[in-house]
Amino acid sequence: MTDIIVVGAGLAGLTAARTLKRAGKTVQVLERSGHLGGRVWSKQVDGYTLDVGFLGMFTAYPAAQRQLEYEALDLVRLRPSAVLRQEEGRAELVGDPLRDPAALPGDLSAAALTATDRVVVAKLVAQLLAEPAHALLNSPDQTTREYLLGLGFSQRSLERFFTPFFGGLVLDRQLQTSAALFRYYFKMLLTGDVAIPRAGMSEIPRQLAQGLDVQLHTTVTGLRAEPGGVTVQLEGGGERRAAQVVVATDPNTAAHLLGEQPGEARPRARGSLGSTYLHYAAAQPLERQRRLQLNALPTGQLNQVFWLQEEFPNRVPEGHGLLIASVWGVPDVSDAELNAQVLGELRAWYGPRVEELRLLAVDRIPHTQFPQPAGYAATLPGHSTPLPNVFFASEATSLSGIQGALESGEKAAAAILGDLEVLSRPRGA
Ligand SMILES: Cc1cc2nc3c(=O)[nH]c(=O)nc-3n(C[C@H](O)[C@H](O)[C@H](O)COP(=O)(O)OP(=O)(O)OC[C@H]3O[C@@H](n4cnc5c(N)ncnc54)[C@H](O)[C@@H]3O)c2cc1C
Incomplete structure (x- = not known):
């Protein structure tokens, strides 16, 4: 009998x-599925390597620093800035x-920020730099909108800066x-880069x-x-046995496999935020920025929009560009x-040259992240489950992102191995 079966080959599993x-x-x-990585994967289309969705990794994620060899991943670091696309x-x-x-x-000079906003940004940056990241993640909560207004940011900055910048990341236009x-x-963002492995x-x-x-x-x-x-039942009628099982699926499937249980701290369906990505080939890139472009309207x-070009020679044919537009x-x-x-919206950015763009693929991803409203951390499940010898690993135990997935894998394993040091690590550390 195998010691352990892990269900799901996403980053957590x-x-x-x-x-x-x-x-x-x-x-x-x-x-x-037929690939490793769950929601983090790439596919080949017409000579281009497309990440399924626009994905990047914060190099400052502590779990990524522990688990990944950055040098071997050959990371391309995006510039620590973004272009806010406004009217006309x-x-x-x-x-x-x-x-x-x-x-x-x-x-x-950005119209998205008033003079007062700029002063408040400077104060906020100083405050955030003074605290460990995990302490920020585990601090008292409210909505981002309430928090930013409380700090003194203008309504305009919320609409024109924070919604495209943070709302775009967590798929929440209302903050x-x-x-x-x-x-x-x-x-x-302040302490590291957003990076993408050169090969995808x-x-x-x-x-x-x-x-x-x-x-x-x-x-x-x-x-x-x-x-x-534990007996693991397979589609088609087969079975496998293991001494212990780690369920490392998305939370909605985990809830189904484990049975919906009463109590907030049990694995349960958490809902889904979806997003859609259009990938375009361009014989010549319509711009040279290695920066994220944000729709600030x-x-x-x-x-968001991002161009991949010569920094990704194995993904984009020489001289060509690959545009990823997220919707x-x-x-x-x-x-x-x-x-x-x-294309109608991109025409306002690039003019008639958008006609040169050739659509390669459309990825519709109904479960991109789970919603993380104010106070969500209080309802996160742990790594043990109501079923004996069955453990849970998923971003859904922490935060919806690569850090959450990696740290949950570490902790589910630690629960099996009795590694109290890892188990007592704060969320986000
Ligand atoms: C388009 C997109 C963009 C993203 N961008 C970012 C980003 O920029 N930065 C960031 O940090 N995070 C990003 N994320 C989130 C990140 O991808 C996730 O946090 C992470 O991949 C979750 O990993 P996981 O292992 O918890 O779950 P998953 O990746 O969902 O893995 C679960 C695995 O379980 C498998 N599975 C499900 N049911 C079964 C079953 N019954 N039997 C066997 N296997 C099963 C699935 O096929 C899947 O492989 C993005 C996600 C998407 C989709």
């Missing part, structure tokens, strides 16, 4: 599996002036998301999975706890209609 294997356990990972194609560059001096004039999470992400985001799960026994195309449909172990479908939610329209709407 792979991290749990490699930690357990390194501790001397026999481990098998069962994965429903107007663009304002804002960012960290110490690390991207080109952003300084925009920081001082109802946890202010503790806002502080944590802002700190990540799937390099991250590939690195985590090295040496692991992973069976793809294997769907787990049920779990039966029995004396001395309160209207429109576009959320709010999962619009209920055909790809052709969505493409026409997105």
